[in-house]
Amino acid sequence: MKLRNALFAASALVSVTATAALADGHATTLTIATVNNGDMIRMQGLTDDFTEKTGHTVEWVTLEENVLRQRVTTDITTNGGAFDIMTIGMYETPIWGANDWLVPLDDLSDDYNVDDILPAMRAGLSYEGTLYAAPFYGESSMIMYRTDLMEAAGMEMPDAPTWQFIREAAAAMTDRDNEINGICLRGKAGWGEGGAFITVTANSFGARWFDEDWNAQFDQPQWAEALNFYVGMMEESGPPGYATNGFNENLSLFQQGKCGMWIDATVAASFVTNPDDSTVADSVGFALAPNSEGIEKKSNWLWAWALAIPAGTQKADAAKEFIEWATSTDYIELVAENEGWANVPPGARISLYENANYKDIPFAQKTLDSILAADPTDPTVDPVPYVGIQFVAIPEFAGIATEVSQEFSAAYAGQQTVEEALEKAQAITNEAMEAAGYR
Amino acid sequence: MARAVTTQRKALNTAIAWAIGLLIFFPILWTILTSFKTEAQAIADPPVFLFFDWTLENYAVVQERSNYMRFLWNSVFIAGGSTILGIIIAVPAAWSMAFVPSKRTKDILLWMLSTKMLPAVGVLYPIYLIFIKLGILDSRLGLTVVLMLINLPIIVWMLYTYFKEIPGEILEAARMDGASLRNEILYVLTPMAIPGIASTLLLNFILAWNEAFWTLNLTAAQAAPLTAFIASYSSPEGLFFAKLSAASTMAIAPILILGWFSQKQLVRGLTFGAVK
Numbered sequence: 001m002k003l004r005n006a007l008f009a010a011s012a013l014v015s016v017t018a019t020a021a022l023a024d025g026h027a028t029t030l031t032i033a034t035v036n037n038g039d040m041i042r043m044q045g046l047t048d049d050f051t052e053k054t055g056h057t058v059e060w061v062t063l064e065e066n067v068l069r070q071r072v073t074t075d076i077t078t079n080g081g082a083f084d085i086m087t088i089g090m091y092e093t094p095i096w097g098a099n100d101w102l103v104p105l106d107d108l109s110d111d112y113n114v115d116d117i118l119p120a121m122r123a124g125l126s127y128e129g130t131l132y133a134a135p136f137y138g139e140s141s142m143i144m145y146r147t148d149l150m151e152a153a154g155m156e157m158p159d160a161p162t163w164q165f166i167r168e169a170a171a172a173m174t175d176r177d178n179e180i181n182g183i184c185l186r187g188k189a190g191w192g193e194g195g196a197f198i199t200v201t202a203n204s205f206g207a208r209w210f211d212e213d214w215n216a217q218f219d220q221p222q223w224a225e226a227l228n229f230y231v232g233m234m235e236e237s238g239p240p241g242y243a244t245n246g247f248n249e250n251l252s253l254f255q256q257g258k259c260g261m262w263i264d265a266t267v268a269a270s271f272v273t274n275p276d277d278s279t280v281a282d283s284v285g286f287a288l289a290p291n292s293e294g295i296e297k298k299s300n301w302l303w304a305w306a307l308a309i310p311a312g313t314q315k316a317d318a319a320k321e322f323i324e325w326a327t328s329t330d331y332i333e334l335v336a337e338n339e340g341w342a343n344v345p346p347g348a349r350i351s352l353y354e355n356a357n358y359k360d361i362p363f364a365q366k367t368l369d370s371i372l373a374a375d376p377t378d379p380t381v382d383p384v385p386y387v388g389i390q391f392v393a394i395p396e397f398a399g400i401a402t403e404v405s406q407e408f409s410a411a412y413a414g415q416q417t418v419e420e421a422l423e424k425a426q427a428i429t430n431e432a433m434e435a436a437g438y439r
Numbered sequence: 440m441a442r443a444v445t446t447q448r449k450a451l452n453t454a455i456a457w458a459i460g461l462l463i464f465f466p467i468l469w470t471i472l473t474s475f476k477t478e479a480q481a482i483a484d485p486p487v488f489l490f491f492d493w494t495l496e497n498y499a500v501v502q503e504r505s506n507y508m509r510f511l512w513n514s515v516f517i518a519g520g521s522t523i524l525g526i527i528i529a530v531p532a533a534w535s536m537a538f539v540p541s542k543r544t545k546d547i548l549l550w551m552l553s554t555k556m557l558p559a560v561g562v563l564y565p566i567y568l569i570f571i572k573l574g575i576l577d578s579r580l581g582l583t584v585v586l587m588l589i590n591l592p593i594i595v596w597m598l599y600t601y602f603k604e605i606p607g608e609i610l611e612a613a614r615m616d617g618a619s620l621r622n623e624i625l626y627v628l629t630p631m632a633i634p635g636i637a638s639t640l641l642l643n644f645i646l647a648w649n650e651a652f653w654t655l656n657l658t659a660a661q662a663a664p665l666t667a668f669i670a671s672y673s674s675p676e677g678l679f680f681a682k683l684s685a686a687s688t689m690a691i692a693p694i695l696i697l698g699w700f701s702q703k704q705l706v707r708g709l710t711f712g713a714v715k
Contacts, residue, residue: 031660036674041504059660062671067655074563074656080571082659193675247676252482255678267676277479277678 027055028318033072034087035065035305038270039137039345043326046334050325056318065192072310076101081312084319088133088308090124090376091391091398096308097127103309103316105131105323112324116349121304124376124387133306134327137267138347140370141200141300142363143287144254144272145261146280149173149180153260160288160298163204163229166261170237173260182237184259185230187412188246191398194412195405196301196390197264202226204291204299206381209392209429214385214438216429218404218422227418229292231411243412255279263289263299266370269363270342286366288373297381301390302374304348347371400432467691473684474498481681497685505668507689514664514693516579517654518647521586522640525594528587530636533598534624538607548599551592559589559652570657577659585657586647594643601635602628637704641697648694665690 034040040062047058061083063071072086076096088096096102108114114122114131121135143161150157153172158165170182186197199209207222217223234242237260239253247264251271254262255278262268275281289300307326309319325331329351335344341357346367352358353368379389386392391401404425411421433439473481475493501507536544566585567576575581605628613627629636651666658667672679672686698705 033659036671036679037677044504061659061663061667063655063667064670064673065675067670067673071656074567078564078567078571080567080576082576248674248678251678252484255479255482256484258484265676271677276477279479 027057028315029057029059030084030315030318030322031059031061031082032085032087032307032322033061033063033068033083035068036062037267037305038343040087040305042335042339042343043136043331043345046331046338049334050322053325054318054321056321058322076310076312079312081310081314083310084313084315085322086308086310087136087305089306090302090304091388091393093125093133093306093308094127094387094393095395097130097132101311102132103311103313103319105134105309105320108134108320108324112328116329116351118348118350118371120302120371120374120376121348124302125304125306133304133308134323135304135306135348136327137345138302138304138371139266140302140347140367140374141197141264141289142266142269142366142370143261143263143289144269145169145285145287146173146257146259146283147285148283149260150285157285157287161290162293163201163233163290163299164293166263166290167229167233167236170233170261174237179258180260181239181253181258182260183233184239184245184250184253184262185234185242186246186250186264187234187238187243187409188249189402189406189409190246191391191401191405193246193405194409195401198227198230198405198408199390199401200289200299200301201230203380203389204289204295204297205229206292206295206297208380208382208384210385210433212383212385214433216426216433218426218429223422224418226292227408227411227422231418234412243409265303266347266363266367269367273362286363288366288370295381297379298373300370300374302371302376303390394438396432396436396438400429403428467695470684470687470691473681474688476681476684478678478681481684482678497681498689500682501672501685501689505671505686507668510663510665510668510690511693513579513662514648514666514690517582517586517662517664518644520579520583521590521647522594522643524583524587525591525643526598526636526640529591529594529598529639530624530629532595533602534628536595536599537602537605538610548596551595555589555592563656566653567657576657577661577663579662582654582657582662582664585653586650589650589653590643590646593646594639597639597642598632598635601632601639604635605631634704634707637701638707641701641705645694645698 044060044062051057068087069092072083072088073092074080075082076086093102097104117135118138121138122131125131125133125135143157143166145157150169150173153169155169155172157169161169166183172182174180174182186194188194202208202223205222205226207220207226208217211217239245239258245253247268250259250262250264251268253259254272257280262272269284269286272278272284273281278284289298291298307323309316309323313319327348329349332344332349332352336357342361344352344358346352346364353364358364374389376387376389386394391397407416407421407424407428410416411418430439472488474497475495476487476491477494477496480487480491536548570576570581573581609631610623610627613623618627649666651670654664654666655670658664669683669686669690672683
């Protein structure tokens with residue numbers, strides 16, 4: 001017994017000493033899980049600046065988005081401690097924050113200027129007013145269109161068009177003989193792919209996922225109107241096989257000049273205007289995502305990739321230092337210096353949009369306007385019991401929305417009618433919500 | 440008496456075999472070709488096959504961004520270690536099942552195989568928690584043991600099948616000459632089953648090399664093998680197919696070369712005992 005006590009005391013002493021050493025500011029190595037996209041890769045290339053300033057080194061674990069989501073979820077729910085910083089989105093942050101799985105970011109330094117974070121981003125990454133993840137970059141969705149095709153069709157894109165205008169313009173721009181589709185939109189199954197797109201479209205027709213008592217609302221006329229409109233427009237002017245198209249497929253079509261319009265993530269603006277990759281780089285215009293006539297809510301979403309610290313880490317202080325570095329205004333200037341203003345991470349800080357250098361970027365203002373037009377706490381016309389625009393911030397949503405989007409994709413592919421898909425979506429959702437104890 | 444085969448028939452068979460071979464190899468060939476294209480050429484429609492400006496830029500980018508050698512070493516260690524460990528455990532197990540079967544041998548063999556039918560994700564959390572408790576998360580040792588356990592049923596089954604082809608009388612003769620059990624397995628059984636053991640070794644090395652569920656879920660920065668290296672170039676928001684193809688080519692190159700040099704042994708082992 002004495003030996004056990006002695007061993008316990010010794011191990012406690014070792015762990016206290018180790019913690020004290022870390023807290024003392026000793027250099028350490030941080031393991032960071034992140035996604036593979038341009039902004040994150042750029043950050044990896046600039047990490048030496050962080051190491052120079054703090055002495056801490058960084059090990060990157062870069063994974064595809066869905067793999068990353070599964071990987072970090074496994075680790076955080078088991079308190080595994082494999083990562084010191086995780087890249088997560090607006091869907092996970094409030095749920096994980098509520099479960100105390102994340103370290104609150106409520107003591108960031110004054111220099112960091114937390115009030116400079118765009119309010120919509122800050123709200124979406126907080127739980128009960130406490131910030132749990134710092135936005136690295138943010139995005140909304142908007143219309144990207146071919147100015148030359150629009151002109152040839154004899155039409156002019158308004159700053160904030162309606163769905164009815166978009167359908168008309170898409171039909172006018174469609175040229176099947178030359179493989180030009182008037183409009184390219186996501187139809188691929190998956191809650192973050194076609195599921196996200198149809199949810200924001202439905203919002204702009206006044207539909208909602210749940211009423212205030214968590215009853216599914218797919219049996220309401222707004223959903224039927226939104227879905228029938230989408231299917232009708234895509235059959236008239238969409239590309240063949242649109243039911244399996246996601247972000248990348250549409251990006252590829254647009255870059256090859258095969259889409260008149262594309263409504264998708266604002267981050268795509270930098271891809272379609274890059275002459276190295278896009279054949280239509282010099283003829284792309286931007287407009288706000290559409291709304292249905294008579295309804296104010298627009299069909300744009302809000303998303304942020306943010307950096308959070310899992311509660312299981314032993315290196316919280318060093319992790320905070322990294323987050324302050326990576327999401328600071330100084331970092332934005334570092335990227336601008338090395339890669340140009342078009343490549344700085346957008347959508348996170350107010351000051352970026354006040355910067356004269358950034359204002360010259362053609363899509364900067366529309367990106368900001370789109371982000372400002374999105375309100376996760378009031379996503380549609382009628383009141384809802386949830387937070388989120390293209391998702392519902394409850395743990396059950398990913399599973400339910402994946403199944404529902406599969407039914408919708410089957411309707412897009414002509415394997416069932418819109419009415420059948422909605423009927424199944426209603427049953428799937430209500431059953432799952434009942435099993436989860438919401439109803 | 441051998442059946443006469445006409446020249447025409449031979450030519451037809453050869454053509455069919457080549458067509459099937461090319462069809463199977465085409466995705467790999469396409470990946471290799473794409474790795475030498477620019478991102479714009481990689482998504483060109485109609486696709487460009489051979490006539491494009493070949494570039495090594497993707498390889499340069501991948502090389503600059505990732506520590507390829509660390510991923511490669513982890514793959515070699517994990518795939519090699521799990522295969523060798525599996526063979527060491529499976530040879531005595533297969534010997535006992537092939538030459539000293541009990542009433543339950545067939546049931547045990549079937550039960551072993553049935554463990555392969557369980558979806559891996561079903562045991563992810565228990566194994567993850569065990570790894571945390573043992574402190575072997577993100578370690579090569581932990582992953583080696585897990586992959587060995589996962590492939591063990593296949594190794595035992597393959598060796599059992601090869602051992603069954605060896606006449607038991609030869610082992611009996613060795614025993615009568617005074618060979619101990621260890622010597623019987625090491626110096627009599629193993630040399631006779633070398634083609635079978637070699638093909639089992641190669642096949643399981645390939646399986647372990649390509650395993651992507653456990654290698655992604657039980658590693659972070661230290662023990663991640665080439666499967667994680669490939670996964671780091673896949674992106675749902677952005678077209679990086681050329682870079683992804685370069686990473687894939689670098690990941691499959693060692694196993695392709697190994698397969699090329701050992702194809703004779705592999706085929707001999709897989710067809711061992713097929714013709715009596």
